[in-house]
Amino acid sequence: MLHSWQLVLPAICFLSLTVQQTSAASHVFKAGDPVVLYANKVGPFSNPSETYQFYDLPFCRPADGLKHKPETLGEVVDGNRLIETPYDLTFRKDHEHTVLCKRTFTAKEVLQLRKAVREDYYFQMVYDDLPFWGFIGKLEKLLKPSGTELKYYVFTHSHYDIAYNKDRVIEIKVTTDPSHTVDISEEALSAAGTVPAEFSYSVKWTETPTPFDRRMDKYRRYQFLPQHLEIHWFSIINSCVTVLLLTGFLATILMRVLKNDFVKYTRNDDVLDDQEETGWKYIHGDVFRFPPHKNLFCSFLGTGSQLFTLACFIFLLALVGAFYPYNRGSLFTALIVLYALTAGVSGYVACSYFRQMEGGSWVRCVLATSFVFCGPLFLVFCFNNTVAIVYRSTAALPFGTIVIILVIWALVTIPLTVLGGILGKNNRSEFAAPCRTNKYPREVPELPWYRTAVPQMMMAGFLPFSAIYIELYYVFASVWGHKTYTIWPVISVVFVILNIVTAFITVALTYFQLAVEDHRWWWRSFLCGGSTGIFIYGYCFYYWFARSDMSGFMQTSFYFLYMACVSFGFFLMLGTVGFRASLFFVRHIYRAIKCE
Incomplete structure (x- = not known):
């Protein structure tokens, strides 16, 4: 494990420095210097994934052809997809x-254009x-x-208000003039079905005292109004307190029950010696019997450990300010690079457990670990x-971007997974089982329906999901909307509480399972630990039908299929947390106690 962290930590520092340098880059201009206005994308406002290039619509193109900005x-x-526009927004030069x-x-x-107007198309541009x-x-x-009667109008005049502080651009706003439109309704068409249009613009520069390093603050303020932010914090605190109280009550009850069990099992009087053992001590010879499908089980553990490590590093980068508003490219870059670099964690954990469980071919375990999450994600x-x-x-x-990602996966992810697998295979630690395992498994008694797997999973997933339910709306509004999440300390605290609650509820259910002599x-x-991922995917349907206006085949496929992958990732990560906590508890x- 140490080798994987040694590989990851320098990359974390590099990514953090790179992103911070990009956000604090010096954009210094003199009066009269040209500053390029880039057009990014257009698309239906309600479908954030359905975006198109700006010049897919019949707007005024540059005379010398389209020039793309390297990204x-x-x-x-x-x-x-940033493309240069023909607008002349020279530094500190007004236009009427x-x-x-x-x-x-x-x-x-x-x-x-009618389709674009009907579907409420927006455009995004970038200036400095x-x-x-x-x-x-x-x-x-x-x-x-x-x-x-429907009347379609296209805005033909745009006004740019640009604020500057000495030699730097601080803010830019665009407004469209309702009096400058072109009617593209059926009645306005000529006999040939055409419509003439004249596009124009104006620019106004205004000096502002806002310093350059504070120019991104307005994007943070726009995400949540003050009253909404106050309600947000109150809701999060209320949710966290409620969940912590429930967890505390559960832990207290469990500790009292365990204390009574320890007292009962450690007595040496003759009366108890003549009685037959019952409860979780009775199955001490089967509780450490290795599970079926060890290859898949260890692959799940390895991948879950990798995703947990990846999440911790992402939160670390966010807390140091690496992901500033409206620079989602840095977050995607960090996810791709860090997922590749943390692959050694998955290989090490999977093969280490596989060896301790006396598994056969460790190569198959490594291959399963490499594809257990990447495989479904690649198909989607x-x-x-x-x-x-x-x-x-x-x-x-x-195509070039796909090739780059495949090269990273083939030359970084796979080799690090194999390297971690070799280190895990060569790990000399043995599985620390305090009790000997019987040669033949004991028959599990018939249990009521509410003690079977599915009801237990529903109970296990509800409490952790209640801890993140409120925060999920803001995350969904950012990922599948036009907001950018900026309150990273809050979601970091919620992530910690999510893992703590998952560990506690899984330990409690494991105890109740062993108490009825079910050693599986x-x-x-x-x-049970990963069942929160099922609740998260269930929330996807609620958000789609009740909290959003998304529609169309493309948006539907992107939303539900990618969220299925995200929910599966949460299942693997939280399942690993639940198992590790249960393993510590059972040991x-x-x-x-003394087991004969």
């Missing part, structure tokens, strides 16, 4: 009414690394005796990327 791996994965271009929309372009947004048009409904990506290609969306990754706790503890209670 990082994370920016491409995020669907960004400047004509950008005159053109005539063809009948096909009119239909395309400052993003801003606007809408391309408006739809009006006129009530007439003959029925409702292939399907969604094909859908995005059919839609001609920027969400479709270019290995898989059960993993399934402790059987080590504390």
Whole structure:
């Protein structure tokens, strides 16, 4: 394990420094210096994954052709496609009414624009690394005796308010003039089905005392209004206190029951010697019997350990300020790179447990570990990327980006998994079982329905899910909306509480399972710990139907398939937490009593 951390920690430092340097890059201009305005993407406001290149719509193109800005791996994965625009936004140079271009929309372009207006398309542009947004048009409904008439308008004039502090750009806003529109309704078309249009813009520069290093603060403020932020904090504190109290009550009851068990099992009077042992001590010869399907079980443990390590590093980077607002590319880059670098953790943990459980071929264990999460994710990506290609969306990754990701996986992830597997295979530690295991397994008594796996999983997943339920809305609004999550300390605390509650509830259910003489706790503890992932996926349906306006085949496939992968990742990670906590607990209670 030490070797994997030695590989990961330098990468963490490098990523943190790189991202911070990017966010604090010196953008210094003199009066009259050109500053390029980049157009990023357009798409339906309600479908954040369905984005297209800006010039897929018939806007004024640069005279010398389209020039793309080089982008990082994370920016491409995020669907960004920055293209230079013909707007002249020279530093500290005002423009009144400047004509950008005159053109005539063809009948096909009119239909395309009507669809964009009807679906409430927005656009995103970037100026000196400052993003801003606007809408391309408006739809009006006129009530007439003959029925409702739809009027489609496209905005043709945009006004840019730019704030500066000495030699640096601080803020940019865009507004569209409702009096400058072109009517593309059926009545406004010519006999040929065309519509003439003139696009124009104006620029106003204003000095501001805001320093350069505070210019991103407005994006943080816009995410949550003050009253909403106060309610957010109150809800989180209330949820955490409630869950901690419930966990405390559960831990207290469990400790009292265990204390009574220890007292009963350690008595040496003649009356108890003549009685038959019952309860969890009675199955001491079977409780450390290794589970079936050891290969898959160890692969789940290894992958869950890797995802837990990855989550810890992501939160660490977030807390030091690496992921500033509207730079999602840095988060995607960190996820890709860190997942590759933490692969050694999965290989080590999987093969170490596999060897301790006296498994056969460790090579099969390594292969299963390499594909247990990446395999489903790759299949989902292939399907969604094909859908995005059919839609001609920027969400479709270019071939070169796919090759880079595959190279990282083949040359970094796989070798580190194998290296970790070799280290785990050569690990000399033995499985510390305080009791001898019987040669033949004891028959498990018939149990009531509520002690079977599925009801136990539902009970185990409910309490941890209640700890993160409130925070999930804000996370979903960021991932599947137009907000950016900025309250990283809160979600870090919630993540810690989630793991603590998962560990406690799994330990409690493991004790109740052993108390009724059911020794099959290995898989059960993993399934109960990971069942919160099932609740998270169930929340996806609630958010889709009750809290969002998303629609369409592409958005549906992206949302439900990628969330299935995320929920599966939570299942593996929290299942590992639940099993490790249960293993520690089971070893402790059987080590504390004398087992003949």
